[in-house]
Amino acid sequence: MTKVLVVSDYRDSLNAVRPEGRWFVELMRQFDYEITLMTHREGSNYLPELESAGIRIIDWHPSQKFSRAESDRMRQELDSGNYDLLHLFNNKAVATGVRAAAGWKGKVVTYRGYTGNVKWYDPTAYLQHLNPRVDLITCVSQAVKDDLDKQLFFDASKTVVVTKGHDPAWYAAVDPLDLHQEFDIPEDHLILIVVANARTMKGMDYFGTAIRRLPAELPLHLLFVGRGLDTNDLRADLADSPYHDEEDFTFAGWRPDVLRLIAGADISVLPSVKGEGLSKVLLESMFLARPTVMTDIGGNRGLGIDGETALIVPPRDEYALVDAIVRLVEDESLRQKLGPAAARYMAEHFPSDKSAREMHQAYEYVLAK
Numbered sequence: 001m002t003k004v005l006v007v008s009d010y011r012d013s014l015n016a017v018r019p020e021g022r023w024f025v026e027l028m029r030q031f032d033y034e035i036t037l038m039t040h041r042e043g044s045n046y047l048p049e050l051e052s053a054g055i056r057i058i059d060w061h062p063s064q065k066f067s068r069a070e071s072d073r074m075r076q077e078l079d080s081g082n083y084d085l086l087h088l089f090n091n092k093a094v095a096t097g098v099r100a101a102a103g104w105k106g107k108v109v110t111y112r113g114y115t116g117n118v119k120w121y122d123p124t125a126y127l128q129h130l131n132p133r134v135d136l137i138t139c140v141s142q143a144v145k146d147d148l149d150k151q152l153f154f155d156a157s158k159t160v161v162v163t164k165g166h167d168p169a170w171y172a173a174v175d176p177l178d179l180h181q182e183f184d185i186p187e188d189h190l191i192l193i194v195v196a197n198a199r200t201m202k203g204m205d206y207f208g209t210a211i212r213r214l215p216a217e218l219p220l221h222l223l224f225v226g227r228g229l230d231t232n233d234l235r236a237d238l239a240d241s242p243y244h245d246e247e248d249f250t251f252a253g254w255r256p257d258v259l260r261l262i263a264g265a266d267i268s269v270l271p272s273v274k275g276e277g278l279s280k281v282l283l284e285s286m287f288l289a290r291p292t293v294m295t296d297i298g299g300n301r302g303l304g305i306d307g308e309t310a311l312i313v314p315p316r317d318e319y320a321l322v323d324a325i326v327r328l329v330e331d332e333s334l335r336q337k338l339g340p341a342a343a344r345y346m347a348e349h350f351p352s353d354k355s356a357r358e359m360h361q362a363y364e365y366v367l368a369k
Contacts, residue, residue, distance in 0.1 A: 001032055001033065001034050002032075002033050002034070002084050002085065002363065002367070003033075003034045003035075003036075003081065003082060003083045003084050003085070004024075004027075004033055004034070004035045004036070004083065004084065004085040004086075004087055004363070005036050005038065005077060005078065005081060005083045005085070005086050005087070006024060006035060006036065006037045006038065006087045006089065007037075007038045007039075007061065007062070007074065007086070007087070007088050007089060007093040007096075007097055008020065008037065008038075008039055008061075008088075008089035008090065008093065009039060009040065009044075009061055009089070009090055009092075009093075010039045010040070010044035010045055010046055010047060011039075011040055011042075011043040011044050011045075012045065013045065013256065013258075014045040014046060015258065015259060015280070015284065016045075016280065017044075017045050017046050018045070018046045018049070018170070019164040019165065019166055019280070019352065019355075020089070020164060021046040021049060021050055022165070022166075022167065022352040022355075022356070023162075023164075023352075023355060023356055023359050024037070024050065024053070024055055025049060025050060025053040025055070026352060026353055026355075026356030027356055027359060027360060028053045028054050028055060029053065030353070030356060030357070030360070031356075031360045033360075033363075035054075035055045035056070036055070036056045036057075036058060036077075036081060036083075037050060037055055037056070037057050037058065038058045038060050038061055038074070038077070039057065039058075039059075039060075039061050040059065040060075040061050041057065041059040058077065060073065061092070061093070062074070062092045062093060062095075062096040063092070064092065064096075065091060065092050065095035065096065065127075066095055066096075066099075066127070067096065070096050071096050071099040071100040072100070073100075074096055074097060074100035075100040075101070075104070078100060078101065078104050078106070079104075083106050084106050084107065084367060085106055085107050085108075085109055085363060085366070085367070086100075086101055086104075086106060086107070086108050086109065087109045087110075087111065087138075088108070088109070088110045088111065089110075089111045090111075091128065094110050094128045094129060095127055095128050097110075098127070098128065098131040098133045098134060101133055102133060107135040107136065107366045107367060107369075108133050108134050108135050108136075109134075109135065109136045109137070109138060109362075109363075109366060110128070110129050110134050110136075110137050110138070111137070111138050111140075112129065112137050112138070112139050112140065112144050112148065112277070113140045113144070113164075113277045113278070114140075114144065114275050114276065114277040114299070115143055115144055115147040115274070115275055115276070115277060115298060115299060116147065116274065116275055118130065118147070118148060118151065119151065120151040120152040120153055120154060121152075129148070130151070130154065134158065135158065135366050135369065136158055136159075136160065136362065136365070136366040136369075137158055137159045137160075138160060138161075138162040138359070138362055139159050139160065139161050139162070139277070140161075140162070140163060140164055140277040140278040140299075141161060141163065141277050141278045141298070141299050141301075141302070142161055142298070142301070142302070143276075143277065143297070143298025143299040143301065144161075144277045144299070145159045145160070145161050146298065147298075160358075160361075160362045160365065161358070162355060162358040162359050162362050163278060163350060163354075163355050163358060164278055164280075164283075164350075164355060165350050165351050165352035165353070165354055165355030165356070166283055166284075166287055166346070166350055166351070166352055167351070167352045168287060168343070168346070168347045168351070170287070171259070171263075171284070171287040171288050171343075174259045174260060174263045174288060175260060175263070176260060176263035176264040177257065177260040177261055177263070177264040178264060179191050179223065179261065179264040179265060182264075183221075183223065183250045183252070184247075185221045185247070185250070186221070186247060188219055189219050189220060189221040189247075190218075190219055190220055190221070190266040190267065190329055191220075191221050191223055191264070191265045191266050191267070192220055192221070192222055192223065192265065192266065192267045192268075192269055192325065192329075193223045193224075193225060193261060193262060193265035193267070193268050193269070193290075194207065194222070194223070194224050194225070194226075194229070194268075194269050194270065194271075195225045195226055195258060195261075195262060195268070195270070195281045195284075195285075196225075196226045196229065196270065196272075196281065197226045197227045197228060197229075197254075198226070198227060198228030198229050198231065199275075200273075201272055201273060201274050201275035201276070202270070202271065202272050202273075203271035203272050203273040203295065203315065203316070204229065204231075204234060204271065205233065206271055206273065206315075206316055206317070206318050206321065207269070207271040207318075207321065208233060208234050208236075208237030208238075209237065209318040210271070210318040210319075210321040210322050210325070211237050211238060211241045211243060212237055212240050212241040213241075213318060213319070213322045214241065214242060214243065214322055214325065214326070215242070215326065216242035218242075218325075218326065218329050218330075219329070220243065220248070220325075220329055221247070221248060221249065221250070222238075222243060222248065222249040222250070223249070223250050223252060223261070223265065224249070224250065224251045224252065225252045225253070225254075225255055225258055225261055226253070226254060227253070227254045229251060229253075230251040230253070258284075259284060259288065262281075262284055262285055262288050262290060263288045263290070265290060266290075266291070266328075266335065267290065267291050267292075267293070267325070267328050267329070267335070268281075268282075268285035268290040268291070268292045268293070269292070269293040269321070269324075269325065270282055270285075270292075270293070270294055270295070271293075271295055271315075271321060272294075272295050272297055272299075272300070272315065273295065273297065273315040273316050274297060274315070275299070276297060276298075276299030276300060277299045278299055278303075279294075279299065279300060279303070282294050282300065282303055282304075283303070283346060283350060285342075286303070286304065286309065286310065286342035286343060286345065286346045287342075287343055287346045287347075288343070289339035289340050289342060289343040290339055290342070291310075291311075291328050291334070291335040291338040291339050291342075292304070292310045292311070292338070292342060293310065293311045293312075293313060293321070293324045293325065293328070294310055294311075294312055294313075295312070295313055295314065295315040296312050296313065296314055296315065297315050300312070302349070304342065304345065305345070308338075308341055309338060309341045309342045309344075309345040310338060310342055311324040311327065311328065311338070
């Protein structure tokens, strides 16, 4: 039986952590692993599901990147647990874990969920993912693998793609929120939802420019969900657009019921320009059968087929965004086609049991090295 020590932080929304947690549930059920998870109990999600599958939880997670005491704490567990693998899932875990594993006989695996910020010429990279002690990096998409493989002096045999799959049952149980009632939106308006936290990579400046170029006659309401989207720049774009009235847009902020909001919307748009590894929002929108507009960046490739399961536009192209939005608003039959086709595509290509098999194969690969 293969024993794995996982170090990760589950203090996030249930939607955010359960695709990762499901990896380990399925590894226990399908492939007879013994898994221990080091994470904070307080504020964490999905732990009952993990424990019911037989995963042992240790209520601890490093609070710093380079603490000798915390490295010693992790090493103590490695030595006492007779583990075969150590899998590290965030910057604090990786920096602490590679130090703790010095001289340890098992294999060290790290996780990478987005592109960028790892550069061969950055000395700090060799304290984390590029450290010689790292035996394997599980990459959430081909774009992440490609980004690492291009680093000078890097051994590309150290990277494998393991997607984060989802369970269609999670979405079948979602009760769509009546957004017209929730936000006092006119019943004859279609609702376009953008779910993101404000970061440059999300492309909101291009989306703002697209809003200014949308035709005035569209029966459209813009719903923004996430932290930091209500900015002066975006409000200025709205004020300079046909959608400047209060009934034309809503800033909802962060919402714990975001899946219900997505399920209640008519169109989902994510205008990302870079950085995405495997966008959770796009997967959620498509599992929920929402007609979706996405950009053709590395991390999104493979998530859909243009014109069949989604509309895919070039990044940083506000004109293409406008065209895609207008098509979906004006063509009800296209919306009715794309949504169900997206859900079927997701269920076929991104199920959680398939992702668990990929992780099992990755573990077998690194253990054989």
